Amino acid sequence: MTLLAVERIKLLTTRSPWWCALVALVVTAGFTALVVGNADEEFPATVASTQFGYSFGLAVIMVLAALAVTTEYRFGTIRTTFQAVPNRAAALLAKTTVIAVLSLIIGEITAFVCWGISLLLQPGADLALNSTADWINVAGVGVVYAVASVIAVAVGILVRHSAGAISLLLIYNLAVESLIQLIPSIGDDIYKWLPFNVANKFLTGAGESNAGRMAEAGAPLSSSPLSPGWALAYFAAFAAVLLTIAITTAKRRDA
């Protein structure tokens, strides 16, 4: 508990997490308002479309998470941390936990704010959360943010430099996965197993939360063959493996 408190103090006594949280909320809600506000008979607002902007918030969250680690290296406070807590694995796990919890909270707030805005903009649309798929599509956003923040923390620990870690994360998230699809013949098969594509499967499943709307007109569905539950497990396992590698590396390296 002590270590969690330490990391909470560290995270919340600088301004950047607050700014990132605000940016995540505003950007995501902004895109949602744009999409949902423009919904009409042909493309009605759905539960899935209320979460249209989630990937933008996801990018901001990963920046927040990576920065929380890389600024420690940049300003040398990681050394103070390891000096105070020589058990590096414990210190880094605590840091990861705190960041993941913060990401979860930001994600849930963002998701439900987006959903709420959509209700206000399209009072007539069927936006009620009346199936598991609907619930997952909204409440699952925070969970995906939390797991993604773990990935970002792991990358931050491995790369140690802010610019490097952030570009790696953003380029991967925004471009690499979709570009892999373009590889002839095997591209699609690989893409099925790439983590962020799988995470999308967890959120949108087979498109149940997008009922009443053409699949290609809503958020694109994931090509992952896993069920939503297994998709989440796969995504989380990917993050866990990456974090294990990162922590093992940090333990071996000189601080």
Place this chain on the structure above:
Amino acid sequence: MIEATGLTKRYGPTLAVDDLSFSVSAGRVTGFLGPNGAGKSTTMRMMLGLDRPTAGDVRIGNRHYDELDHPLRTVGALLEAGWVHPNRSARNHLRWIARSNDIPDRRVDEVLGLVGLTSVAGKRAGGYSLGMQQRLGIAGALLGDPEVLLFDEPVNGLDPEGIHWIRELMHTLAGEGRTVFVSSHLLSEMAQTAQDLVVIGRGKLIYQGTTDDFVASATARTVRVRSPQLPELKQALTRREVSFDESDGALTVSGMDSDAVGELAFAAGVTLHELAPQRGSLEQAFMQLTGEAVEFHTGEPTPD
């Protein structure tokens, strides 16, 4: 009590620290000296478990750093004052450190008062002057009321009052029976601060012992003598085959201590106006003994 045994650190082909064994005792201020690149920082980082020795080990009170339960309550360190997030306030910086070792929050305010930062404790540390950052670093070192203190260039950026203050603080800490280990390049300052010395060069131990012995072993002891009867005194010295130099109406006698020079003058009926044993400076001794170990003499410095 700090004990290094066969401590070695290799970075690729370079041996930064090479089979270093020494001990730092409690109740004294021990200076840690060496030219640039001698391996002082690496050694201090290994003491704190930040760098891993390639071979050998260093123990604090007979335990490895990472075996310490609440390490900050045993070892306080100021390695680099800049290790603070610039947007975090001094108080918040100390709060998280305190929390990590179950140190009560009121201790944060105590140490802030101790280093004279109370009035600016809520301001962001990035706006601090070098001297204030240094004081914040010292506050962090004192937080856990530790038995062992490590300071790397503690007077950096401090003004004369600050320098005087930290020297007194180190003496106070050692006087309370704590182990105080300080590295510095400022030999004239260390001569006033450190009772013991650990001197290294090129990663190897050059000297361990008291400051007085270090200076005495490397510099000639002489006696400065002034007298209204200088010719008689010179005769007496020459008869005893004692060598001396003369300048500005004073003699510098070498190879005879001041007691003996006094006796000799008295026997010769010579009145003395001055009879002062001269000691070499720590700087002279250091230059003498580390001469060969200096990696880059002026004329060929390279980046650290």
Place this chain on the structure above:
Amino acid sequence: MIEAQGLTKRYGKTLAVDDLTFSVTPGRVTGFLGPNGAGKSTTMRMILGLDNPTSGQVRIGGKRYSELHHPLRTVGALLDAKWVHPNRSARAHLTWMARSNKLPLRRVDEVLDLVGLSSVAGKRAGGFSLGMSQRLGIAGALLGDPEVLLFDEPVNGLDPEGILWIRKFMHRLADEGRTVFVSSHLLSEMALTASELVVIGKGKLISQSSTEEFVARATDSTVKVRSPQLEALREALERASAQVEPAEDGLVVSGMDSAKIGEIAMQQGAVLHELSPQRGSLEQAFMQITGDSVEYHADLEAEARDVLAPTAP
């Protein structure tokens, strides 16, 4: 020769420098001392024409800095070693400075050699250690072979060899008849370097004198005496109205110089084992004299004892 007359600088409501008058003479190293916030940097910046005085003036060899034709040929300065573009090489940095004052380019290599940076002259300055940056700054100061040199904390970041080197270097510059003006917080170092002192506090001149006078004025000079006939000698000294205090293995005598003590010892038939005049340190003198002009003054030692009493669990 540097001459400041009624030099004053006001920032809003604060008087950073307040009617400062002093002169720095050639052929000696003059130390510039003062607590933090005393106005040393502002004064140095005004000497170099970087800041404009609110009133008063400072002249170098009779001219204002802005009137100097090729200023780097008259005044060389090292104010902050970090005033170098990190991606420019040491040689490129010195080359543009040389060009700005029409100095021959071979001078660049001369000064690089002088400070020992020849082998790394082509490397980017951003990768230099603090000590190397400091040497580069010194090279820049020497570029124009100037009559007047200003150094602000020159030993910052240097190792013992570098510190010794720069001290000897400043002595050499002064011996060549140049004016050398150095500010520093390291009093034990300045005691070895400076033969003259300009001391300021809260922007005002506190003292200008030789280092010896400064120390003698503020500290008691005493004489340490050891003798096998200590008791007899002690009585004789007290009869001659000297103040005598016992020390670890002898006496500390004040109010009488060592020559007089030596005469008395001879009259008494006392053998002397030691007769050393003791001088106060520059630090003691500085603390004594600047005592009330320090910006914030805390009785930190006393407090140290209180707080360090076992408190934390």
